[in-house]
Amino acid sequence: MVRKAPRFSAEDAIRLAGEIYGLQAAAVELPSERDQNFRLRDSAGAQFVLKISNAEEALEVLDLQNKALKFLAASDTGLEWPHVVPTRSGNEIVPTGSEGGPAYFVRLLTWVEGRCLGYVRPHSPELLASLGRGLAATDAALAGFSHHAAHRTLYWDLRNAALARRHLGLLSGPQRRIVEPLFDAWEKLDWRTLPAGVIHGDANDYNILVDETGAKVTSILDFGDMVHTATVCDLAIALAYVMLDKQDPIAAAAQVVAAYHQRRPLAVAEVDALYTLAVTRLAMSVCYCAWQTSQNPNNEYLAISNRPAWALLERLAAMPADWPRDVFRRACASHEGRPTPDLLATRRRHLGPSLSISYRQPLHIIRGWGQYLYDAGGRAYLDCVNNVAHVGHCHPRVVQAAAGQMALLNTNTRYLHEHLAEYIERLAATLPEPLSVVYLVCSGSEANELALRLARAHTGRDGVIVIETAYHGNTNALIDISPYKFNGPGGRGKPPNVEVVPIPRAAAFTLPRADNLAAFFCESALSCAGQVILPPGYLRAAYDAVHAAGGVCVADEVQTGFGRAGSHFWMFETQGVVPDIVTLGKPIGNGHPLGAVVTTPEIARSFANGMEYFNTFGGNPVSCAVGLAVLDVIRGEGLQENALATGDYLLRGLAGLAQRHPSVRDVRGLGLFLGFELPAAEEADALVNRMKDLGVLLSTDGPLHNVIKIKPPLVFSRADADLLLERLDRVLG
Ligand code: PMP
Numbered sequence: 001m002v003r004k005a006p007r008f009s010a011e012d013a014i015r016l017a018g019e020i021y022g023l024q025a026a027a028v029e030l031p032s033e034r035d036q037n038f039r040l041r042d043s044a045g046a047q048f049v050l051k052i053s054n055a056e057e058a059l060e061v062l063d064l065q066n067k068a069l070k071f072l073a074a075s076d077t078g079l080e081w082p083h084v085v086p087t088r089s090g091n092e093i094v095p096t097g098s099e100g101g102p103a104y105f106v107r108l109l110t111w112v113e114g115r116c117l118g119y120v121r122p123h124s125p126e127l128l129a130s131l132g133r134g135l136a137a138t139d140a141a142l143a144g145f146s147h148h149a150a151h152r153t154l155y156w157d158l159r160n161a162a163l164a165r166r167h168l169g170l171l172s173g174p175q176r177r178i179v180e181p182l183f184d185a186w187e188k189l190d191w192r193t194l195p196a197g198v199i200h201g202d203a204n205d206y207n208i209l210v211d212e213t214g215a216k217v218t219s220i221l222d223f224g225d226m227v228h229t230a231t232v233c234d235l236a237i238a239l240a241y242v243m244l245d246k247q248d249p250i251a252a253a254a255q256v257v258a259a260y261h262q263r264r265p266l267a268v269a270e271v272d273a274l275y276t277l278a279v280t281r282l283a284m285s286v287c288y289c290a291w292q293t294s295q296n297p298n299n300e301y302l303a304i305s306n307r308p309a310w311a312l313l314e315r316l317a318a319m320p321a322d323w324p325r326d327v328f329r330r331a332c333a334s335h336e337g338r339p340t341p342d343l344l345a346t347r348r349r350h351l352g353p354s355l356s357i358s359y360r361q362p363l364h365i366i367r368g369w370g371q372y373l374y375d376a377g378g379r380a381y382l383d384c385v386n387n388v389a390h391v392g393h394c395h396p397r398v399v400q401a402a403a404g405q406m407a408l409l410n411t412n413t414r415y416l417h418e419h420l421a422e423y424i425e426r427l428a429a430t431l432p433e434p435l436s437v438v439y440l441v442c443s444g445s446e447a448n449e450l451a452l453r454l455a456r457a458h459t460g461r462d463g464v465i466v467i468e469t470a471y472h473g474n475t476n477a478l479i480d481i482s483p484y485k486f487n488g489p490g491g492r493g494k495p496p497n498v499e500v501v502p503i504p505r506a507a508a509f510t511l512p513r514a515d516n517l518a519a520f521f522c523e524s525a526l527s528c529a530g531q532v533i534l535p536p537g538y539l540r541a542a543y544d545a546v547h548a549a550g551g552v553c554v555a556d557e558v559q560t561g562f563g564r565a566g567s568h569f570w571m572f573e574t575q576g577v578v579p580d581i582v583t584l585g586k587p588i589g590n591g592h593p594l595g596a597v598v599t600t601p602e603i604a605r606s607f608a609n610g611m612e613y614f615n616t617f618g619g620n621p622v623s624c625a626v627g628l629a630v631l632d633v634i635r636g637e638g639l640q641e642n643a644l645a646t647g648d649y650l651l652r653g654l655a656g657l658a659q660r661h662p663s664v665r666d667v668r669g670l671g672l673f674l675g676f677e678l679p680a681a682e683e684a685d686a687l688v689n690r691m692k693d694l695g696v697l698l699s700t701d702g703p704l705h706n707v708i709k710i711k712p713p714l715v716f717s718r719a720d721a722d723l724l725l726e727r728l729d730r731v732l733g
Pocket of ligand 1: 443444445446448471472473474523527556558559585586
């Protein structure tokens with residue numbers, strides 16, 4: 001059809017308007033793919049659109065469009081519709097054409113004032129809701145409309161996605177991997193469950209008009225794709241366009257869906273098919289475009305026009321496949337008068353008040369996937385702080401390991417089990433000799449608590465040296481060795497058997513006192529102290545001094561372990577030391593409560609004084625299955641290597657930010673353990689809250705709470721780093 005498009009000049013249009021309609025008007029051509037449209041203005045200022053239709057267009061399809069316009073104008077849609085203007089002899093469609101050439105059909109419609117949705121930015125929630133209502137009103141009205149020409153085979157009809165799928169072979173391998181599953185999901189749709197009717201069928205950004213406030217949709221134009229199909233396709237097609245170029249495509253789509261559902265309630269089957277249909281439209285688009293490109297290899301515009309669709313498809317492919325459907329279900333449910341529980345109030349009433357909640361406007365997160373978290377409204381947040389979801393939120397391999405073992409057996413470590421044997425063997429193998437004895441526990445606190453007992457049992461003393469602002473856990477004994485707590489609000493100060501050394505600026509280490517020393521606890525890079533990388537040689541100097549005084553050295557790797565350093569699997573290895581005890585937590589179970597202590601046979605023997613150490617949950621088969629899966633994924637997906645490459649890239653990007661923004665100071669990091677300082681806590685807090693509004697999660701730390709910490713899941717990509725840097729640049733600016 002595109003090849004047989006009419007080619008009339010503006011002069012021709014002026015002539016036709018005069019001859020056929022008795023209209024003396026100026027003409028300007030409007031863009032159109034397969035037809036020709038001229039905007040006419042007569043001397044009195046009245047405006048019209050002269051439509052010259054493709055030679056291949058069936059007359060009855062033009063009649064369908066005219067009848068639908070009249071029907072809608074007589075319905076209660078709240079929208080404005082163009083009127084069909086008859087010729088002087090009372091005809092609504094008239095043939096025209098050049099001699100010997102093909103015949104075209106001419107129609108005249110009244111002009112509807114407004115701005116295209118495509119030119120309105122941003123698309124506010126009010127505007128998206130207005131679009132949903134307008135479309136629903138149109139679909140509801142069209143339920144009473146019928147026309148034999150609507151029962152046609154249209155290549156854009158979502159029922160005919162198979163026509164587009166034939167061109168899959170023209171896509172590249174990576175493109176096919178994104179698009180193929182979408183057609184597979186389309187194939188599984190049960191069309192018999194979807195109410196059918198005549199739809200507009202092309203509610204794209206340039207067919208929707210918005211009033212001068214930019215908040216209200218006033219009209220829907222271009223009925224050239226009208227067809228009888230599943231009614232919900234009308235909304236799905238609109239959603240495909242609504243999602244393009246949006247920071248939060250699913251949240252934006254959900255706003256349209258919610259408003260649509262209020263005006264024309266969607267059946268359950270419609271809600272559940274909606275997302276599949278919307279992405280089917282995108283999949284069809286890129287396939288037809290690939291075909292057009294193959295026919296016109298020199299047309300660069302074709303590829304450019306398709307870029308936003310590909311960008312969106314790539315983003316959607318990174319989401320859990322069933323997530324958008326859940327968001328649409330929620331969007332509809334929240335308008336059915338179901339009470340939404342006041343989560344904050346319940347929390348205030350029943351949860352211990354010594355627990356804070358993140359952000360001035362707390363987040364209601366209900367889904368995690370990879371490096372992304374999703375809130376109840378469908379917004380996606382790039383998670384730059386969760387070092388627990390080490391291999392990515394809800395990694396399917398980890399989930400399967402846990403669920404599979406949970407269904408088989410979950411007991412304790414007093415039985416033999418393959419998972420336990422394999423896990424302790426493989427965990428020990430990641431550590432240098434003589435670190436070979438493993439204790440499995442359920443948290444970082446339990447690990448450090450046990451480490452403290454081991455050190456005290458081994459040395460027969462109870463003194464501990466820790467670093468300023470360190471945090472090692474939430475038990476009584478650990479609060480006593482955590483300056484972050486005992487020197488913080490509500491703290492009771494430093495106990496007499498604990499010594500605090502400053503956050504190191506150089507390799508030198510001065511032992512505060514040598515008597516009674518049991519242990520030196522130190523994170524291998526400091527987290528609560530503000531993402532501090534230890535100066536080279538610091539731990540060697542410290543360990544030498546501690547050993548000389550008869551103490552043991554505990555490396556708290558709860559935050560820093562499992563490849564985050566990038567160059568090494570354990571952060572202490574970057575310091576060239578071997579601790580006597582290593583404590584593990586957070587990332588070890590990717591969110592499953594797991595922790596571990598690894599020590600030397602010698603220290604383990606000292607602890608085995610007759611008193612048994614038993615931990616009900618520690619080392620159970622489910623936990624071991626999870627721990628094994630985490631080790632598998634770190635290796636299988638090259639996550640340590642990614643931490644190195646992406647971490648270096650991000651560090652360089654942050655250094656670039658520091659050059660442009662004087663408030664950014666002391667950018668630092670190793671692998672995906674990074675941070676930088678802002679002048680004070682106020683700036684840091686403001687930045688974190690603003691970044692959250694822009695869909696990026698960060699948090700603060702350090703003695704002055706002015707350090708921005710960055711320690712994302714290790715699946716964090718270069719593209720994520722770019723997004724983080726771009727948003728930081730914006731907010732800092
Ligand atoms: N050590 C360090 C360095 C930590 O950051 C934490 C927790 N933030 C812990 C130990 C305690 O771990 P958990 O909260 O799992 O008990």
